[in-house]
Amino acid sequence: MNELHIFETHDGSHSIFSDEFGVSYHSKYGAIRETQHVFIDAALRFKAVLKPDIRILEMGFGTGLNAIMTYLEARKRNLSIYYQTVEAYPISLAQVKHLNFNSILNMPKECNHVFELLHHCNWNEPLVIDSNFTFYKSLAKFEEVTIENYFDIVYFDAFAPNSQPTLWEAPLMQKMFNALQDEGILVTYCAKGEVKRTLRSVGFEIECLPGPPGKREMTRAIKPRKE
Template sequence: MERIIEQTADGSATLFVPELDEHYHSVKGARTESQHIFIDMGLKASEASEPRILEIGFGTGLNALLTLEAAEATGKKIHYTGIELYPLPWETVDALKYSDHPLFKTLHTTPWEEDVIITPNFTLKKVQADARTSEEGKGNCYDLIYFDAFAPDKQPEMWSQELFDQLYVILHTGGILTTYCAKGTVRRMLQSAGFIVERLPGPPGGKREILRARKP
């Protein structure tokens, strides 16, 4: 698929996919959105002392980068698994200029399908697979899920009751799922899976609301 670099409102860049008429991140602010939804409303709300995180849609690696930065700032040990069916080449990601830190390149160039210790506080496992059929979650339990698939009207197969049911099972009790999508249909599917769902304010200048779901 063709991917075009576009600037967003906070000065950070994103990728636009003409075939899907969709962006990888919010045009209102790529970094601002990711920081708010997944770090501020997700990681900071987790009660796990050494959280295991699952990201649905590794994409540009921005969410992983922000989580790595948080791990280094807090000293919290994090194990991070990213599932991505269509990995981006480093050259494409590098052009976005998210970070000059050499560890950002390391996130993208480490081997797939194995645990890689990036720093003493951050271990990464990248899995090239379809999240709907991946065996990765079976036998594992997570404390936090970043649900960052393309929008429901662009990638409807990723926003299914079956998938949310699966994700509920692999979360620890008290575990959290965060997503940028606040559609009523998505909220009801999460509730049907068993989650307690909150509508939270969206990122500054961006979406009005986001969702955070917790396994009771």
């Protein structure tokens, strides 16, 4: 049985530790800081400079932190986001109620319901939250993703390679490459040399960026435009 334990990270926000996989869902140095740095700053804001309509594929819904912070950023910048997330092992709704993201993020009162709604809504059905955010979550394994040439961004937030190595190997990374439009990007907290070599082998160009607190580097991979 996979026991999950909520704990407080260094920025006061919660993460969850999985006994089965031996890893936490977010960095102990700050869950919100990590999401802000890796996914919001290095991906969403990077793309939003060029276009206001953005399609995001998230690999690993987990606690829902990446999704709710993306929603808040979309409202703040008046973006139009289609957000599709994939999760094979969802956390329980009871655990969702104990996560403190709403209070730590100073959630606007009119948005207080959104975080739980992301967890409570039906799987495999689109949900229009508002004009800024359409949400779709798939109860599936990462390997089952078959969409091609559709997304602008992949949030690759799988557990670390030493915990789930097959999720970081070429067959799945090829699926991620195929899922992106030309000039689409994949971002991940992981900066291991082997992972970067795998990303290059399937066609990505690699940018090594400064990492979030507790990590020296992170990775942004770009799908080149076809000549």
